[in-house]
Amino acid sequence: MLHIEDLHAEVDGREILHGITLHIEPGETHVLMGPNGSGKSTLLMCIMGFDAYTVTKGSITFNGTDVTDMPVHERARMGMGIMFQRPPSIPGLKLGRMLEVIGPGKKPDERSAAVSRMNMQDFMGRDINLGFSGGEIKRSEILQMMIQDPSFIMLDEPESGVDLENIHLMGESISHLLQKHQKFVNRKNSGLVITHTGYILDYLDVDKGHVMINGEFKCHGNPREILKLIKDKGYNECLNCSKII
């Protein structure tokens, strides 16, 4: 579904990604771990195609189409969706209106079911993210994703800033977005999820994990084993290891 080959990317004239290769097949969910500033969010922004991120070498292919130079809205139309780590506030645009625009095919009752599920009924008349708490922003982002209904779902630290009461709701909703309730062969949606804490692994059956350090992948393999290694020994161990576990 998503094939990234030897991707090099710059932000502000500085190379942040130094040759990333990543293949995600239909139905698969991969997690991305790594220390702060290693380039994880940059990779997601490049896949989505934001202007500030310049691909200088390599390619991104989505469902067989080379999207490396395609604008964001075309990638979104092809089925890519992203949940930002720190989304902006949008004064003047109500969340309720946004949901109508991004999910024109959704019936009003489907929309209100998703709104209730994410417990966002009181936010429909509010400007997007303006004065929302950290957890409310994350719930709003997931809700927008449910309505947009992309087939390739990118989540940037979905659990950060979410209180314990809502972490279960987030985990369950993400699991549903990624069709984890269906058998692997029937799943069409794929995902790439950045996680710092690994909490999300309690809710998601994840297929592969990758560790990014200084804009390069250092390790690939079983995400739970990678997380255990990081918790026990820190990311320094990954720097020295570069193996598949």
Ligand SMILES: Nc1ncnc2c1ncn2[C@@H]1O[C@H](COP(=O)(O)OP(=O)(O)O)[C@@H](O)[C@H]1O
């Ligand atoms: N829009 C931007 N402008 C300038 N520098 C950026 C921008 N986005 C990311 N960077 C820089 O790229 C590096 C990687 O950042 P990021 O991808 O956010 O890392 P991570 O998500 O792994 O914490 C950092 O040094 C960060 O300051």
Ligand SMILES: [Mg+2]
């Ligand atoms: Mg980040």
